[in-house]
Every structure is written in C-alpha cells, then in structure tokens.
Amino acid sequence: MDRKVAIIGAGISGLLACKYTLSKGFYPIVFESQSTVGGVWTKTVETTKLQTPKPEDFPDGQKVFDYVNEYAKHFDLVKHIKFNTKVVGIEFEGPNDEEIQAWSLWGGNGEPFGSKGKWKVVVEDLVTPSTEIYNVDFVIVCVGRFSGLPNIPEFPPKKGPEAFDSKVxxxxxxxxxxxxxxxxxxxxxRVIVVGFQKSALDIAMECSAANGKENPCTVLYRRAHWNVPDYLPWGFSLAHMYLSRFSELMVHKPGEGLLLSLLATILAPLRYAYSKFVESDIKKKLRLEKHGMVPTHSFLKEISSCLISTVPEKFYDKVENGEIKLKKAPSFSFCNNGILVEGETSPIEADLVILATGFKGEKMLKHIFMSQTFQDYITGSPDAALPLYRECIQPRIPKLAVIGFSESISNIFTSEMRCRWVAELLDGTFKLPSIKDMEKNIKEWDEYLKQYSGGYYRRKCIGALHIWYNDQLCKDMAWKPRRKKGFFAELFEPYGPMDYVSN
Structure with a gap:
C-alpha cells in the first residue's frame, strides 16, 4: 500500500520534498495556495538576486523562478501538486494528548509510520471555493518563514499606520x-523604506531609479549590518575563511568534546582577527565610516545569524549623490504626514511607506496545527528557538517534519539536504534517538545559537557550522561525512552543494 505524504507548499523545499519522497516509493500530495510553483520566487522585487552565485553571475529573481519551474517539469512533479489549494489546518487523529506525553520514543516507537493515527489535512479550494479533507500517513510542512504572514511593527494607539494620511x-x-x-x-x-536587510535595499534601489534626486528614497533602519559588496575581502575568498572545516574549529559547537572545545578556545584570537580583517575590507569598499554605517557587532555575529547579504551595486553611490538617504531610527512612530523618529521634533515627510520588516513565519507555522497541544510543542519555550531536532523534527509531534525554518549560508542547498534526510528517515534507513536525547540535542544547539547569534538566535542560523551540521545528517544517513580528497583539502577547502551531490 502506498504511504501518502502531504507536503504543504510548492516552493523550493516543497518540490525537493516531493522529489525525494517519490524516489523512495511514497505517494506525495503537494498543496499549494498559489497557481504556480516557486514559493517566494513567484513574486520578487525586480532587482532581487540569488546570493549563491552560478559560475559567472548571481541569477535574478526571474531566472530563479524559471529554473524552479523547469525543475518541477523535468522531474515530473507537477502532477502531484494541487494548485490554488490552501491548507486551513492539520489535526492528528489517534492517540490522545496523555498517551503522546507518555512516549519515550518519537511516535511511540521511533518509527515514522509505526504509531497509530493519521493526519487529517483540511484544505480549501480557492477557485471553487470548497473544503476537502485528506487523510495521510505523514506531513512535511514546507511553508517557509519568509512569506505569507507579514511582520508589522507594533505601535502605541494612534501612532501606527492609521495615523498616516497616505499609504503604508x-x-x-x-x-x-x-x-x-x-x-x-x-x-x-517621497518613499520611506523601513528596514536594512536585502528586500529593503532592493526596494530602495528601485525607488531611487524611479525618482532620482527629485524625490530621494529614505531608508529607515534600526541598526547597521555588515552587508558585503563582494565575497573577496582584500582579494581573499570569504568561502575559504568561513566555510571550511578549519574555520569551524574556531567556533564552539553543540555536543563538542574536550579537544574541540580546547581548540576553539585556543583559536579565538584568530577568529577575532578573521572578523576584523573582513570588517576592514567592507568599511573601505563601502566607505561605511563616512556614512556613519559601521555596525557595532562583529562580522562573525553577522554570519552566525545569517544576516549577511550583498549590497546592491552602486547603492552607496546613490547615497552619496542624494538619491537615497539613510536614517537611523531605533524607535519611530507615524504622524499624519510621515514618520517621526524618537527624540526628534520634525517628521520625515512621505507619500508612501514600505515596511520591509520581515515575516511572522513561526506564527504561521503554529496556526497550521488545530491542536493547542501541538501548537505549544512546535513553538516551544518563549526564550528558545523553534525546537526541531536536526532542524526538521519536533520530538513530541509524530509523523511530521518541518523544512525551511532555520537558515544557513545557502538555504536552497540546506533544504535539499534536509529533504534527503527526511526521505531516508521515512524509508527506514535510520531511526531517531529517544525523545529525551533529541531534546538534549536541541538544547545544545539553542545554547550555541545564543552564544554566537545573540538576540538573533530565533533565526536558527547554522551558517558558521554548516559542515558540522551536515556531518550529523550524513552520519544519520550512513553517508561519509568527509567529502574531500586529501587531508589539506578536507581541512582548508570550502564546503558547498557540489560536495554532497552523491552519498
């Protein structure tokens, strides 16, 4: 009998999950609320580019979207996708909460299909409209954290967007x-863009192209970031500096032994020097001191939080010629004719405010579950990151995996590794440890995140430890974790997607 696997979302993670579950003989049903595949790449700012380059360039949004469409056709995935179908909620029908809480193994016996019960997936056909229920053996949630539910900053009464006479x-x-x-x-x-991450900078560039100096675009930001002009600080490869096994020896790791802990401590001065070396290059190339844009945190924290992004070409040239204005605003409110920065008496006048303030991905994930108990499990403690073992499995939620809710230097590549791992888990290649051991591992990763990412720990970035993380996935799947030829290549060459093409 074919095991039915519901996959929520037909973005990149959803397509990968579909491909790899198919390869193991399962029957995937992909639910996608839009009319096409691609997820976040279906609707992008014109200047948005992928930050993981092809050999010659960084593909723009349209090229990525076209590639994703061709990928779905090439692997014959489209026939498994139900478009214009929104998942209203999912509910596990089987053991009650008390039984589940008593389990010592995931699903009761550590098996992906071993426990009693199935998932009920309630979907809405957005064309008809009508509601339908699917009963499936396993669910893979691929909704991602960068779409769907916008993060709108909170304001005191009468000081939010409602106070502004124009559009937000x-x-x-x-x-x-x-x-x-x-x-x-x-x-x-007169446009104000709130934010200083990738989408904010891309939008500011488009506004400046449309309006020039006559109506300069104001970028309102809380704190500066180490956005990079290129990946060659002082002519050296950033990948060699931060994406090799040697670079990871400089960082304390979850579950490390005494020797690795000692090495990370001894190499701390070199870790500091690496960071300062890169920072000096960025400051020089982008003239950050001149613009008052030198961040107060280290580049290591930036890369450990997956906040690193490329600065659009000629962004700071536009700042210098007056097409873009930069304004630091740790706190602000709206007034009838613009935005009032805390501590200032005159507002920044505007006709349009664009909030490039991210998304509430965790909230969207939480409300997929109809059960309050499972909502509590998936969100975990308010002072901890999303509690997922291997960034995929909530130990107390049976027959379900989550893909795409932690970040890396290359989210596309990391999603593929996780989808392969989940497919091997479903195929019985390995079993999960006890719930207690999984929760211990989750706690160790949480402590690492807080140490290196600081206040950004909820982003769950594995960027500075992507090899260490992939080693764990490889060992689970019985793959060789060491992928290079020769000692020096293994230690000093950067690791990337091509190292994991085969098992």
Whole structure:
C-alpha cells in the first residue's frame, strides 16, 4: 500500500520534498495556495538576486523562478501538486494528548509510520471555493518563514499606520506587483523604506531609479549590518575563511568534546582577527565610516545569524549623490504626514511607506496545527528557538517534519539536504534517538545559537557550522561525512552543494 505524504507548499523545499519522497516509493500530495510553483520566487522585487552565485553571475529573481519551474517539469512533479489549494489546518487523529506525553520514543516507537493515527489535512479550494479533507500517513510542512504572514511593527494607539494620511504597505505587497506596476506605483512619491536587510535595499534601489534626486528614497533602519559588496575581502575568498572545516574549529559547537572545545578556545584570537580583517575590507569598499554605517557587532555575529547579504551595486553611490538617504531610527512612530523618529521634533515627510520588516513565519507555522497541544510543542519555550531536532523534527509531534525554518549560508542547498534526510528517515534507513536525547540535542544547539547569534538566535542560523551540521545528517544517513580528497583539502577547502551531490 502506498504511504501518502502531504507536503504543504510548492516552493523550493516543497518540490525537493516531493522529489525525494517519490524516489523512495511514497505517494506525495503537494498543496499549494498559489497557481504556480516557486514559493517566494513567484513574486520578487525586480532587482532581487540569488546570493549563491552560478559560475559567472548571481541569477535574478526571474531566472530563479524559471529554473524552479523547469525543475518541477523535468522531474515530473507537477502532477502531484494541487494548485490554488490552501491548507486551513492539520489535526492528528489517534492517540490522545496523555498517551503522546507518555512516549519515550518519537511516535511511540521511533518509527515514522509505526504509531497509530493519521493526519487529517483540511484544505480549501480557492477557485471553487470548497473544503476537502485528506487523510495521510505523514506531513512535511514546507511553508517557509519568509512569506505569507507579514511582520508589522507594533505601535502605541494612534501612532501606527492609521495615523498616516497616505499609504503604508508591506514589502510583500510591493513584490506582488509586476515590475512596471511597481515602478509606476512609487514614481513621483517621497518613499520611506523601513528596514536594512536585502528586500529593503532592493526596494530602495528601485525607488531611487524611479525618482532620482527629485524625490530621494529614505531608508529607515534600526541598526547597521555588515552587508558585503563582494565575497573577496582584500582579494581573499570569504568561502575559504568561513566555510571550511578549519574555520569551524574556531567556533564552539553543540555536543563538542574536550579537544574541540580546547581548540576553539585556543583559536579565538584568530577568529577575532578573521572578523576584523573582513570588517576592514567592507568599511573601505563601502566607505561605511563616512556614512556613519559601521555596525557595532562583529562580522562573525553577522554570519552566525545569517544576516549577511550583498549590497546592491552602486547603492552607496546613490547615497552619496542624494538619491537615497539613510536614517537611523531605533524607535519611530507615524504622524499624519510621515514618520517621526524618537527624540526628534520634525517628521520625515512621505507619500508612501514600505515596511520591509520581515515575516511572522513561526506564527504561521503554529496556526497550521488545530491542536493547542501541538501548537505549544512546535513553538516551544518563549526564550528558545523553534525546537526541531536536526532542524526538521519536533520530538513530541509524530509523523511530521518541518523544512525551511532555520537558515544557513545557502538555504536552497540546506533544504535539499534536509529533504534527503527526511526521505531516508521515512524509508527506514535510520531511526531517531529517544525523545529525551533529541531534546538534549536541541538544547545544545539553542545554547550555541545564543552564544554566537545573540538576540538573533530565533533565526536558527547554522551558517558558521554548516559542515558540522551536515556531518550529523550524513552520519544519520550512513553517508561519509568527509567529502574531500586529501587531508589539506578536507581541512582548508570550502564546503558547498557540489560536495554532497552523491552519498
């Protein structure tokens, strides 16, 4: 009998999950609320580019979208996707809460299909409209954390967007416009973009292209970041500096032994020197001191939090010629004609405010579950990151995996590794440890995140330890964790997707 696997979302993670579950003989059903595959790549800002380059360039959003579509067709995945179908909620029908809480092994026996019960997936057909229920053996949630539910900052009463006489939108709404419509929408307007991550900078560039110096775009940011102009600080490869086994020896790791802990302590001065070396290059190339944009945190913290992104070409040239203005605002509120920065008496006048303030991915994930108990399990403690073993499995939620809720230097590659790992788990290649041991491992990773990512620990970034993390996946799947040829290559060469093409 074919095991039915529900996959929620037909973005990159969802397509990968579909491909690899198919390869193991399962029957995937992919639910996608949009009319096409691609997830976040279906609607992007025109200047958005992938930050993991091809040999010659960084593919823009349209190229990535086209590639994802061709990928789905090439592997014959489209026939398994139900488009315009929104998952309203999922509910596990089987053992009650008391029985589940008494389990010492995931699902009661550590097997992906061994426990009693199935998932009920309630979906809404957005075309008809109508509601339908599917009963499946396993669920893989691939909704991602960068779409769906916009993060709108909270304000005191009468000091939020409602106080502004003009329009306030989220970057998600801007990205949903076609490129011509977006250009016309911002044309002739005084635009304020709130945020300083990738989407904020891309939108600011488009606004400056539409309006020039006549109506400069203001970028309102809370804190500066080490956004990079390129990946060659002082001519050296950033990948060699931060994506090799040697670089990971400088960082304390979850579950490390005494020797590795001692090495990380001894190499701490070199870790500091690496960070300062990269910072000096960025400051020089982007003239950060001149613009008052030198971050107060280290580059190591930036890369350990997966906050690193590339600065759009000529961004700071536009700052210098007056097409883009930078304004630091740890706190602000709206008024009738613009935004008032805390501590200042005059507002920044605007006709349009675009909030590039991210998404509430965790909240969206939580509310997929109909059970309050499972909602509590998936969110975990308020002072800890999302509690997922191997960033995929909540130890107390049976027959379910989550893909795409922690970050890395290359999220696409990491999602593929996780989908392969989940497929091997479903196929019985390995078993999970006890719930107690999984929760211990989750806690160790949480402590690492807090040490190196600080206040950004909830992003669950494995960027500075991606090899250590992939080693664990490889060992689970009975793959060789060491992928290079020769001692020096293994120690000093950067690791990337091509190292994991085969098992």
């Amino acid at each position: 939108i989220h970057s998600m709404e801007y990205a949903a416009m076609d490129h011509k419509q977006a250009a016309e929408f911002v044309k002739g307007k």
